[in-house]
Amino acid sequence: MSHIKINEAKCKSCYLCIDACPKKLIQKSDNIGSMAQYTVEFNDTKNQCLGCAICAMVCPDMAIEEVVNDK
Amino acid sequence: MQVFNVPKSIKKDCTFTFCAGCDHGVAIKLVAQVIDELNIQDRTLAIASSGCSVLLYNVLDVDCIESPHGRGCAVATGAKRAFSANGKDNIVFTYQGDGDFASIGLAESMHSALRGEKITAICINNTNYGMTGGQMGPTSVLNQVTTTSPMGRNEQYHGFPIKTAEQIALCDGTCFSARVALYDYKNIINAKSAIKKAFEYQIKGLGFSFVEILSSCPTNWKLSPQDSHTRIKEELSKIYPVKVFKEK
Numbered sequence: 175m176s177h178i179k180i181n182e183a184k185c186k187s188c189y190l191c192i193d194a195c196p197k198k199l200i201q202k203s204d205n206i207g208s209m210a211q212y213t214v215e216f217n218d219t220k221n222q223c224l225g226c227a228i229c230a231m232v233c234p235d236m237a238i239e240e241v242v243n244d245k
Numbered sequence: 246m247q248v249f250n251v252p253k254s255i256k257k258d259c260t261f262t263f264c265a266g267c268d269h270g271v272a273i274k275l276v277a278q279v280i281d282e283l284n285i286q287d288r289t290l291a292i293a294s295s296g297c298s299v300l301l302y303n304v305l306d307v308d309c310i311e312s313p314h315g316r317g318c319a320v321a322t323g324a325k326r327a328f329s330a331n332g333k334d335n336i337v338f339t340y341q342g343d344g345d346f347a348s349i350g351l352a353e354s355m356h357s358a359l360r361g362e363k364i365t366a367i368c369i370n371n372t373n374y375g376m377t378g379g380q381m382g383p384t385s386v387l388n389q390v391t392t393t394s395p396m397g398r399n400e401q402y403h404g405f406p407i408k409t410a411e412q413i414a415l416c417d418g419t420c421f422s423a424r425v426a427l428y429d430y431k432n433i434i435n436a437k438s439a440i441k442k443a444f445e446y447q448i449k450g451l452g453f454s455f456v457e458i459l460s461s462c463p464t465n466w467k468l469s470p471q472d473s474h475t476r477i478k479e480e481l482s483k484i485y486p487v488k489v490f491k492e493k
Contacts, residue, residue, distance in 0.1 A: 188266035188463075188470040194430060209265055227249040228430045234270030234470075235261045241249035 176225030176243050178216050184237035187211035191229040191238065197222045200229060252277035254286050256306045266470025268427045268460035269297055272369055273304055275437045276340070279444055280307065285336050290328075292321045294341040294350075297376045298369055301340045315350025317341045318357035321364040329363075336447060338365040343457075344374045347409045348383040354413070361418025361452040365443045368409055368455070370424075371462035372481065379465030383407045386484050391465070406484070410457040414490035420452035423489040426459040426482055428474035439489070451493055459485055 187209045191200045199222060203215035214237075216223075225243025230236075254277040261270045280286050289307045293299045295314040302309035312320040317339035328335040339346075346354050346368040354366065373391050374380040381391040381398060384406050388397040398406075414422035421443050425436035436458060443454035459481055461473035468476060 184260055186265035190266060190470055190474075193471060225246075225248055230249040231274075231430060231433050232271065234263065234267055235265075236251055236255065236270065236274060238249075239251050240247065243246050243248045 175221055176223040176241075176245055177218065178223070178229060178238050178242075179240035180214060180216055181237050181239050182207060182213045184235050185213040186235050186237075187213060188234065189214065190232050190234065194228050194232040196226065196228065197224060199223055252281045254280040254306050256304055259304045261304060262300055263297060264462075264464040266461065266463045266473060267297070268371075268458070269300070269369060271427045271433060272367070272436075272458050272460060273301060273340075275433070275440055276338075276367065277305060278437060279441045282441065283444055283448070285444070285448075288334065289336045289338070290324055292317045292324070292337065292339040294339065294345040296342040296345050296374065298340050298342045298345065312339075315345050315348070316353050317345060317350060318362070318364065318366055319350075319353040321366070322357055322360075322362045325362060325364050336365070336444065338367060338444070338447070340367050341369070342375065343368055343370040343372070343384040343409065344382045347407050351383075351407075355416065358413050358416035358419045358453040358455065361420075363447055363450050363452060365447045365454045366456075367440065367443070368457045369460045370409065370457050370485065371460045371465075372406075373462060373465050375462045375465055379462070384409070384485075386481065408485060410455065410485075410490050413453070413455045416453070418452050419455060419491055420493040421446045421454040421489075422491040423455070424457040424459065424485055424487050426477055426487045428459075428461070428477045432487065435487075442492075446493075457485075459487065
């Protein structure tokens with residue numbers, strides 16, 4: 175199952191990953207991060223993640239630390 | 246299969262201290278990935294400059310020298326020549342902002358290119374002096390409002406912006422000069438291949454290699470990270486075309 179690992183401590187809530195994910199699997203979480211704004215979370219209940227790593231490449235803070243592609 | 250992880254050349258557990266949405270983080274990530282792919286981490290020397298780009302040495306796990314403002318290419322020249330004189334094939338690159346490379350250090354940068362110094366220069370062009378509060382820089386575009394041009398950049402009073410990649414490409418000592426952008430995934434991948442090519446040119450010893458990176462500055466542009474990327478795509482990349490200007 176493809177998935178990503180987000181380090182919320184590094185997330186600065188720019189939300190560039192939300193726009194970049196082709197399957198829209200990243201969304202705002204309920205946690206407040208370092209910029210006093212909601213961080214992001216990965217939500218893939220239907221196993222749709224492509225493992226494309228686009229989110230990790232566009233993240234300016236390297237908060238997306240790992241992308242595993244099992245397809 | 247793991248398709249992405251934090252590059253080996255990035256310090257463990259470091260946090261990027263740039264503003265939210267700033268493209269510096271992406272640029273440093275690409276440099277780190279290229280260093281990993283070329284397997285040159287143990288023989289690479291980074292020259293940090295003044296400005297936001299100075300934060301490079303907090304995150305990149307290679308040897309680093311801090312240069313005086315604008316003198317990145319001069320320090321890199323000395324370091325590279327010292328390595329060469331001692332028979333070492335170390336890789337030396339500078340990581341500078343546009344104010345550092347193209348204004349305060351224009352003479353050093355231009356003459357390093359004219360001399361064909363076998364170094365790589367990476368210039369982050371965010372069209373202002375970011376760290377000091379968004380003053381007008383040499384690359385600020387016409388009509389751009391900054392803290393020192395509150396009525397917008399005026400060609401009669403302030404002159405025209407410098408197109409660094411084109412100018413460096415005109416120098417005979419330059420072997421590679423390109424401008425890239427980071428506003429979407431496709432451009433990020435192209436930027437990575439340009440940075441890799443620039444390092445490869447240095448490894449081959451063909452001359453001065455240069456990459457200008459169009460980068461966002463959401464804080465000083467007073468735009469969201471998303472709108473900053475839209476500005477680069479729709480406004481800046483028309484004034485500063487994204488292309489390879491010279492490739493020997």
